[in-house]
Amino acid sequence: MAQGTIRYWAAAKAAAGTDSEPYDAATLAEALDAARAAHGPDFARVIGVCSFVVDSDPVGTRDHAEVKLPEGGVVEVLPPFAGG
Template sequence: MATTQPARPVEPGGAAAPAGLPRQPGPAGVIRYWAAAKAAAGTAEEPYAAVTLADALDAARRRHAARPEFARVLLRCSFLVDGDPVGTRDHTTVQLAEGGTVEVLPPFAGG
């Protein structure tokens, strides 16, 4: 007779979390804000724990919900992930790495 065990949460990358431990939100790194993004966030940088760029930005929007300008500034920004431009790629497809860096770059005058 087969027994059924409760499913364990799956970690990013497909590994099951150890029994009794909650699922981790994803790799941890830092988001750095520049110029108008820095002013809108009220900080130069903050940590992320997310699997994708979309997840990290959604969490940042929630953290800064009391600062409505923050979400508006993000709409105009470009992003670098570990030094690589994201460009027009869908943010849900941009994977983040443990110890990685997301640079949030608003449009700059003259460039």
């Protein structure tokens, strides 16, 4: 297990009701499962469409169960956004 911080942006921040919270998990999948359990179905729907970055490394299409979380790391939760 590793401990670090999950940071939420935009709609994910609104759904979580906070801009950040700690994680205590070995993988991204474990951290996200704990966050879903803590914040409920609306939050789960929002993060279902999010992108994730772990310590500046985009997760992309990798299986979240295979993404190891580092001690003291930061997970960025980024909802889709429009620019222009």
